[in-house]
Amino acid sequence: MSHQSFEVLLVEDNPGDVHLALEAFKSSALPANVHVVGDGEAALRFLEERLEVQAEGLDLVVLDLNLPRMNGHEVLASMRQEKRSEGIPVVVLTSSDRESDIQESYGLRANCVVTKPVDGKDYMKLVRAIHRHFALVR
Numbered sequence: 182m183s184h185q186s187f188e189v190l191l192v193e194d195n196p197g198d199v200h201l202a203l204e205a206f207k208s209s210a211l212p213a214n215v216h217v218v219g220d221g222e223a224a225l226r227f228l229e230e231r232l233e234v235q236a237e238g239l240d241l242v243v244l245d246l247n248l249p250r251m252n253g254h255e256v257l258a259s260m261r262q263e264k265r266s267e268g269i270p271v272v273v274l275t276s277s278d279r280e281s282d283i284q285e286s287y288g289l290r291a292n293c294v295v296t297k298p299v300d301g302k303d304y305m306k307l308v309r310a311i312h313r314h315f316a317l318v319r
Contacts, residue, residue: 187213189213189215189216190231191203201301205309216231224248240319241311244274244291245275254289257271
């Protein structure tokens, strides 16, 4: 992508997890512009509006599975069917460790599926590692 800032969409309905993720991105050595939405429908609306306005779109989507209105698998399936968003990297960051959720996520072409750590410091370390990885490979 040709733009300078690293653009992230965080799709998360848990305010505590949103806070930790934002702190992790903010404390990262690499700058990021993080957009937050709290449900699946809002995520797809944001993506649609973003891709209408900017050809570059997003560098990363961090997606929870258990969301109100539309779950993460539905969001991911929709993204992968839409030409403009099919190539955006998606990391599923979820509290679920069910094998079926993991397999379905990879079947829908998630780039990575990670179970959320319970400890806040570990959660922030994980988010920083995800950010660093995807910022360096873009």
